[in-house]
Amino acid sequence: MKKRTDKAWYALFVLPLVFIFTTVVIIPFIIGIGYSFFSWDGIGLNPKVFVGLDNYKQLFTDIRFMDSAKHTIIFTVVAIIFINVLGLTFALIVTSELKTRNIARTMLFMPYLIGGLILGYIWKFIFTDAFSKIGEITGWNKIFFNWLLNPNFALAALIIVATWQMAGYIMIIYITGIQGIPGDVIEAARVDGAGFFDTLFRIKFPLIMPSFTICLFMTLSNCFKIFDVNLSLTGGGPSQATEMFAMNIYNEIFSLNHYGYGQAKAILFFIVVGIVTLIQVSITKKREVTMQ
Amino acid sequence: MRKKKIISILLAITLTAGLMVSGCGKASDTAASNKTTEKAATESAADSSGTAATETESAADTVEAAKKIVVFQSKVEIMDQLEALCEEYGKETGVEVEVWGTTGDDYVQQLKIKLSNNQGPTVFSLAPGSESDDLISYLADLGDLSFVKDIAANMADEKDGKVVGIPYTVEGFGVVYNKDLINPAEITTTDAFIQMLKDQKAAGINGFSLSQESYFLIGHILNTPFALQSDPGAFVQQVVNGEVKLQDSEDFQEFARLMEAVRDNTNNPLEITYDRETGDFATGKSASIHQGNWCYGMFADYDVNFDMGIMPLPISGNDKLAVSVPACWYVNSQASEAEQLAGKQFLEWVYTSEIGQKYLIDEFGFIPVLTTMESVSADPLSQSVAEYTAEGKTIGWPMNTYWPAGIVDVNLVPVAEKFFTTDMTGEEFLAELNEAFVTAGK
Numbered sequence: 001m002k003k004r005t006d007k008a009w010y011a012l013f014v015l016p017l018v019f020i021f022t023t024v025v026i027i028p029f030i031i032g033i034g035y036s037f038f039s040w041d042g043i044g045l046n047p048k049v050f051v052g053l054d055n056y057k058q059l060f061t062d063i064r065f066m067d068s069a070k071h072t073i074i075f076t077v078v079a080i081i082f083i084n085v086l087g088l089t090f091a092l093i094v095t096s097e098l099k100t101r102n103i104a105r106t107m108l109f110m111p112y113l114i115g116g117l118i119l120g121y122i123w124k125f126i127f128t129d130a131f132s133k134i135g136e137i138t139g140w141n142k143i144f145f146n147w148l149l150n151p152n153f154a155l156a157a158l159i160i161v162a163t164w165q166m167a168g169y170i171m172i173i174y175i176t177g178i179q180g181i182p183g184d185v186i187e188a189a190r191v192d193g194a195g196f197f198d199t200l201f202r203i204k205f206p207l208i209m210p211s212f213t214i215c216l217f218m219t220l221s222n223c224f225k226i227f228d229v230n231l232s233l234t235g236g237g238p239s240q241a242t243e244m245f246a247m248n249i250y251n252e253i254f255s256l257n258h259y260g261y262g263q264a265k266a267i268l269f270f271i272v273v274g275i276v277t278l279i280q281v282s283i284t285k286k287r288e289v290t291m292q
Numbered sequence: 293m294r295k296k297k298i299i300s301i302l303l304a305i306t307l308t309a310g311l312m313v314s315g316c317g318k319a320s321d322t323a324a325s326n327k328t329t330e331k332a333a334t335e336s337a338a339d340s341s342g343t344a345a346t347e348t349e350s351a352a353d354t355v356e357a358a359k360k361i362v363v364f365q366s367k368v369e370i371m372d373q374l375e376a377l378c379e380e381y382g383k384e385t386g387v388e389v390e391v392w393g394t395t396g397d398d399y400v401q402q403l404k405i406k407l408s409n410n411q412g413p414t415v416f417s418l419a420p421g422s423e424s425d426d427l428i429s430y431l432a433d434l435g436d437l438s439f440v441k442d443i444a445a446n447m448a449d450e451k452d453g454k455v456v457g458i459p460y461t462v463e464g465f466g467v468v469y470n471k472d473l474i475n476p477a478e479i480t481t482t483d484a485f486i487q488m489l490k491d492q493k494a495a496g497i498n499g500f501s502l503s504q505e506s507y508f509l510i511g512h513i514l515n516t517p518f519a520l521q522s523d524p525g526a527f528v529q530q531v532v533n534g535e536v537k538l539q540d541s542e543d544f545q546e547f548a549r550l551m552e553a554v555r556d557n558t559n560n561p562l563e564i565t566y567d568r569e570t571g572d573f574a575t576g577k578s579a580s581i582h583q584g585n586w587c588y589g590m591f592a593d594y595d596v597n598f599d600m601g602i603m604p605l606p607i608s609g610n611d612k613l614a615v616s617v618p619a620c621w622y623v624n625s626q627a628s629e630a631e632q633l634a635g636k637q638f639l640e641w642v643y644t645s646e647i648g649q650k651y652l653i654d655e656f657g658f659i660p661v662l663t664t665m666e667s668v669s670a671d672p673l674s675q676s677v678a679e680y681t682a683e684g685k686t687i688g689w690p691m692n693t694y695w696p697a698g699i700v701d702v703n704l705v706p707v708a709e710k711f712f713t714t715d716m717t718g719e720e721f722l723a724e725l726n727e728a729f730v731t732a733g734k
Contacts, residue, residue: 044408045429128563149562149713239710254401255698
């Protein structure tokens with residue numbers, strides 16, 4: 001009897017989710033794969049022409065797409081490092097005996113609550129107007145100029161904003177990890193004469209490995225898929241220097257009306273993100289230790 | 293510890309609640325629009341008490357007009373006034389006209405999605421040209437509206453000889469200048485224009501300004517050399533096919549020379565927004581800007597203490613303003629016949645009734661497109677545009693008519709950004725623009 005009610009409960013919670021997931025993710029995804037074999041402009045009554053694998057072949061000669069891949073990879077690698085290092089540092093600080101730790105925690109988490117689009121516009125103002133003003137006043141023109149007009153600095157600006165937004169969120173995950181470490185282990189280490197760094201690298205890090213797995217996964221996939229900040233901060237400019245994968249696909253589909261080709265890009269994008277994150281998860285999973 | 297737990301639970305709840313609310317919002321949105329179309333369809337089928345005060349010629353058909361139609365259009369500026377107009381229409385005829393909102397930016401995408409899902413509006417707007425070509429299968433024949441014959445020459449959107457689009461207004465762009473600082477009679481060649489930039493710079497004034505938004509940055513200004521070709525349509529096609537290169541055309545060489553001078557002698561347009569461009573002009577910091585009559589409304593917030601006018605961009609001695617129709621009304625050919633009829637009646641009423649015309653001219657600020665309507669527009673820029681139009685001194689907008697769709701935002705803006713941030717030569721600039729056309733036209 002008990003088993004049956006358990007199952008009913010299970011179904012009650014899971015089925016709606018399965019239904020939603022199927023209708024908004026799985027089915028469109030499968031249809032999307034279908035579209036990637038067609039040449040179509042996205043208008044219902046206009047003809048769809050079957051072109052087989054031509055869309056996929058075209059991908060590898062698309063310089064602009066390859067460029068955006070390059071930007072995305074640079075952005076993702078640098079941003080992941082910054083976000084995680086900062087997130088972890090914040091987490092260590094706010095779990096210490098600091099008096100203002102609760103305030104600090106709130107403040108650090110705050111940027112994540114602001115939507116990416118708005119964040120982008122706010123920082124756009126800072127990088128263009130505020131920076132040029134500061135440069136004018138202080139004379140430090142080498143650092144303070146309109147960052148969004150220089151290809152390299154625009155990419156850096158994007159990384160800074162993404163870091164600012166994500167670091168607080170990642171911090172929360174690390175905090176839960178650090179708080180999950182039993183006090184006696186740390187105490188034992190201290191009694192054995194381990195210093196701050198010994199405790200950090202030999203006790204804390206191995207024990208919060210699960211947090212690393214989650215955080216790296218989240219940052220990796222989020223950075224790969226970044227779109228909102230990209231759109232509002234740089235819009236892909238100057239001269240496409242900050243056009244990321246997602247934006248390239250968006251432009252292909254919605255501005256140039258190449259639905260089939262854009263869809264092929266999206267599928268490739270999915271495969272790349274999938275492979276990279278799977279590899280990452282499997283590597284970090286192996287390094288997780290379990291408490292005996 | 294307990295406090296923390298409560299807080300985390302609360303956080304989780306707010307997050308999920310937020311998700312649900314936003315999810316629901318969307319769901320009910322579509323549901324609502326679903327309902328409206330269904331409702332309109334059923335109503336039109338069931339209801340047979342025709343009230344139409346403004347019968348079109350096509351009312352000879354046995355179809356009764358629908359009691360409710362939906363209007364979706366791109367011009368954000370006239371949204372409130374349009375809603376008021378629709379209310380008036382409802383009062384007069386009993387037909388409910390619902391206006392869907394848009395932010396303007398993704399209007400075309402939204403429209404396409406709605407049309408493809410058969411939830412399209414009855415009456416919608418598009419830019420005549422590449423945009424209306426794409427959606428040609430959705431455009432109903434409007435030839436039977438009574439006022440079509442009165443539309444000024446070449447202004448209606450025609451497909452296969454049938455009138456499918458009713459123009460909103462005409463708009464013209466060129467160099468909007470400060471009459472205290474610039475004498476248009478002197479600026480009739482590229483060289484004179486460049487000299488003016490240098491003189492103004494020497495006097496401490498920004499001679500000419502573009503702004504960072506895609507069309508204001510490159511779309512409009514690049515339109516001029518294209519429009520100067522004897523057959524712009526064929527020319528664009530040849531460029532796309534690689535038969536002609538922009539670098540080889542004299543008009544474009546002049547254009548590039550002018551752009552170099554703009555880069556060397558004026559503010560960097562990438563740092564200027566539309567607001568700042570018009571603001572600087574209104575306060576006398578800029579002597580001229582590349583804009584159209586639509587920007588006059590921007591000066592309302594300023595105390596403008598000079599007279600302004602609009603003159604042609606003088607590439608290759610050009611003395612014509614770029615004037616065309618920015619948008620047309622269309623009726624959705626995939627809607628039910630009853631809805632189409634109601635849509636046509638609505639347009640008929642807007643363009644022929646007294647109150648409709650009053651709204652078009654006074655409230656929307658449109659320049660009349662019907663020869664039977666009289667222009668009473670007060671602002672000097674619209675007047676100039678109307679005068680140029682009356683004298684026939686106009687060139688078209690190949691940027692809407694012939695350029696590949698989406699090219700300005702996706703392909704031309706990056707080139708322009710590169711031009712304004714590096715010291716590439718005009719020749720290289722043209723070569724990259726040329727490349728952009730070849731890529732986008734594929």
